[in-house]
Amino acid sequence: MIFRILSILSLLISLSSANIVFDYCVGDLSLPPGPTGYSCKDPTTVTVDDFVYSGLRDAGNTANIFKFGANTAYAPQFPGLNGMGISMVRADLGVGGVVPLHSHRVAELAILIEGTLIAGFVDTNNTAYYKTLTKGDMMIFPPTLFHFQANIGSTPALAYVSFASENPGNQIFTTGLFRNTLPSELIEKVTLLDLAQVQKLKKIFGGSN
Template sequence: MEKHTVLLSLVAVLSFCCIAFAYEPAPLQDFCVADLNSPVTVNGFSCKNPMMVQANDFLFRGFNIPGNTSNPVRSKVSPVTAAQLPGLNTFGIAMARVDYLPGGVNPPHYHPRASEIFTLIEGSLLVGFVTTNPENRLISKVLQKGDVFVFPKGLIHFQLNLGNEKALGISALSSQNPGIMTVANAVFGSNPLISSEVLTKAFQTDKKVIDQILSKF
């Protein structure tokens, strides 16, 4: 009986260990300002000498400047990660400003390393995310100014400007480097390209349709 108790206790401890390592580790010092010029490659950025750290390492200016939305999707994501704000390094957080022209869309995408909490500052947006297989359930809502919506880590999500005016959103993400995979870009714009035979069968259409889509990426 005691052996079974010990075994169950060990399994429980190991389970908690797995949970603990499922997220970015807590920093072991006050800060670890990213040394963007360091040749050392680590999971993140290596630390600048603390004695060389300045207030500007913790400052990012320009979040008030709209992003360039002159592109086919009529939106622009302007990130603030450790690459733009070195003082964020090891803190496990990031932000982004998202600008939308009327009809602009932040296309279906996901963040492999972060959940996202999104606040609509101006405008009206249709937002949503899709749950995993086999349900593939769409969770969607129309947001108005001041609304907050959460996109779970790793799930495909999107935003679409429904209004006749520009829209603006601010995202906070639970990783200093959340990453982004835009579904259309990944599937139709990979380097090298995914075989058109694979895409034709996956999307259950003919090669002409696939070739037409591929030409846009």
């Protein structure tokens, strides 16, 4: 009986401490990242400043075609996040601003601080889920699905977004299509847009061919 109890306690202890080798792994930005993140900075050179980031104090630059700006706190900007599986973004939308259809590798959780947004996503069954959000509302966007936010209010909007990764990736549908070197004729075929429209959008977003 005692042996069984000791075995169970040993198993519980081993499970609770599994894979915890270091307290932290501050990213060494002098080395290239790999599939699992950055190599660890020498612990003897780590300071409290590695665990503090002030980059979200400032508003994102909304002087662009989407009237949207984002300041990111990912591992490349905030190396203390390396290996932590979490990150944040400050999203600013001017009046009429939009975060165009985009996707990430992981789930996104957004909380609206100021303004009024309509936000939503489209699932793999092509079902659209969208709703008007006001101050204090939160919305979750499942991983990999295309989603968006649009400022439908009369004032600028501010949201903070968290991710289940220190480097979640970001692929914007519009720039993915039109800021590349794919031949315009090929994009015409895969999108059913006419060639003139494809070339116009490539010119706007910086694509070629």
